[in-house]
Amino acid sequence: SPAHGEDPDPSLLSKYWELDAKDKRGTFNLLGYRANYIAPLHATNRINRAPSSPTQAVVNQPNYRSVEAKFQISLRTKVLQDVLDSGGDVWLAFTQQAMWQIWNGRDSKPFRNTDYEAEGSFILPTKPSLRQLPWGWQWRFSQLAIAHQSNGQSDPLSRSWNRVYAGVGIERGDLTLTGRVSQRFNERYPSDNNPDLVDYRGRSELQLGWTPGASTTSVLLRTAVQGPKYGALQLEWTYPVKRDQPNGLRWFVQAFSGYGETLTDYNFRQSSFALGLMFMQF
Numbered sequence: 001s002p003a004h005g006e007d008p009d010p011s012l013l014s015k016y017w018e019l020d021a022k023d024k025r026g027t028f029n030l031l032g033y034r035a036n037y038i039a040p041l042h043a044t045n046r047i048n049r050a051p052s053s054p055t056q057a058v059v060n061q062p063n064y065r066s067v068e069a070k071f072q073i074s075l076r077t078k079v080l081q082d083v084l085d086s087g088g089d090v091w092l093a094f095t096q097q098a099m100w101q102i103w104n105g106r107d108s109k110p111f112r113n114t115d116y117e118a119e120g121s122f123i124l125p126t127k128p129s130l131r132q133l134p135w136g137w138q139w140r141f142s143q144l145a146i147a148h149q150s151n152g153q154s155d156p157l158s159r160s161w162n163r164v165y166a167g168v169g170i171e172r173g174d175l176t177l178t179g180r181v182s183q184r185f186n187e188r189y190p191s192d193n194n195p196d197l198v199d200y201r202g203r204s205e206l207q208l209g210w211t212p213g214a215s216t217t218s219v220l221l222r223t224a225v226q227g228p229k230y231g232a233l234q235l236e237w238t239y240p241v242k243r244d245q246p247n248g249l250r251w252f253v254q255a256f257s258g259y260g261e262t263l264t265d266y267n268f269r270q271s272s273f274a275l276g277l278m279f280m281q282f
Contacts, residue, residue, distance in 0.1 A: 012176050012211060013140040013169050018078065018089065019125040027078050032280045033093045034074035035218075035236060037252045039276030042070035042099070044261075046270040053194045053267065056156040064112060069102040070254075070274050088124035095119075099262060113262040116152055121145030136172045143167040143180075151263040158193045159263035161185075176209040199224060200259040200267045202231040214246055215239045222258070232258025238278050252278040 014020045047066040052058040076093035083090060099112040124142045131138045143166065150160035167180035182203045189195055202224035210217040216238045224230035234257075238250040254274040260266045 011138075011140065011171065012174070012209070013171050014125075017091075017123050017125075017141055017169075019123070019141055024081065025078075027081055029077060031076055032074060033076040034095055035072060035238075035252065035278055036074055036280040037254075037276050037278040038069070038071045039252060039254065039274035040069050040102070041067070041276065042272060042274040043067045044270050044272035046268070048265050048268045048270070051157065051264045051268070053159070054196060055190065056158070056193055059157055061112075063104065063107045065101060065104045067103055068112065069100040070098070070276075071100070072097045083122070086124060088122055091119075091121050091123060093117075093119040093121070097262070113151055113264045115149060115263050117147060117149040119145055119147040133170060137170045137177075138172065139168065139170050141169045143169070149263060153264075155193070157264065159197075159266060160193055161197055174211045176211075178205075178207045178209075180205045194263075194266055197260075197266050199226050200230055214243060216250075222260070230259060232256065232260055234258075241277070247281055250278040250281075252276045 011020065011023075014023045018024050044066050047064045049061045049064050050058050051061075072095065074093070074095040076091050078089050078091050080090035082088070095117045096114065098114040101107060101110050101112050104110070122144050124144075126139045126141055131140065133139055144164070145167070146162075146164050148160070148162050151158065153159070162185040163182045164185075165180045165182040167178060169176065169178040171177070182198075182205075184198055184203075187195075202222045204223050206221045206223075208219045216236075218234075218236040220232075220234040220236075222231040222233075235255045237253045240246045241249040241251060252275070255272070256274075257271040259269050261270065261272060
């Protein structure tokens with residue numbers, strides 16, 4: 001039986017963010033953040049062949065194909081542990097996501113879009129006396145973060161934004177639920193590459209995770225105040241290639257519908273499907 005004061009059920013959020021003392025791993029360990037995957041097949045019902053924004057001219061890309069490859073590399077490391085004896089930690093993270101027209105030999109297989117995101121966040125574990133929520137849920141942490149995201153392009157294809165966000169994480173057994181609300185740093189209109197980005201992408205995110213065994217399922221919902229036709233919904237599912245090696249290669253399936261699968265496509269609605277391999281867990 002578990003020791004006195006110890007949670008008898010392993011906490012997925014604690015293992016991920018190292019919330020409990022038994023899960024602390026120190027600083028400067030390189031870990032996975034979001035999903036790390038290579039998807040040779042990424043198919044969309046619409047491809048953005050004429051990206052634009054209110055302050056950026058249309059760029060015509062008539063030969064882009066609706067079937068391409070997609071990959072993502074996402075890493076994080078803890079740089080400060082137990083800040084000011086609060087129990088909270090400071091993390092840095094970097095994510096790169098690319099859309100690669102690998103099947104487009106006519107245009108020499110270009111990278112259609114590459115997004116880069118850098119984040120710094122403070123994760124504060126919830127005190128045991130405050131964790132209990134209705135219906136068996138537990139409030140595990142609060143988060144305050146700052147982020148910069150850019151597609152690394154020059155005008156007129158440049159897209160970027162800076163924001164702060166606050167979030168919380170709760171869990172119950174093999175279910176986790178995290179929520180975030182963002183506030184973008186305003187930029188002057190003429191120099192803002194995408195002044196209406198949050199109108200399409202939204203300011204809030206909810207992510208539900210389910211780990212019932214060998215498989216993992218994640219549902220991400222982004223909502224916008226403009227209404228339900230904006231924002232996005234994304235589903236990810238993984239399963240080990242070899243059942244006896246759950247931390248090895250995993251099959252990766254992703255479905256997306258809405259705005260902003262990439263920064264270039266922030267104001268372009270599409271539905272897509274990706275199939276590949278995930279190669280690094282947290």
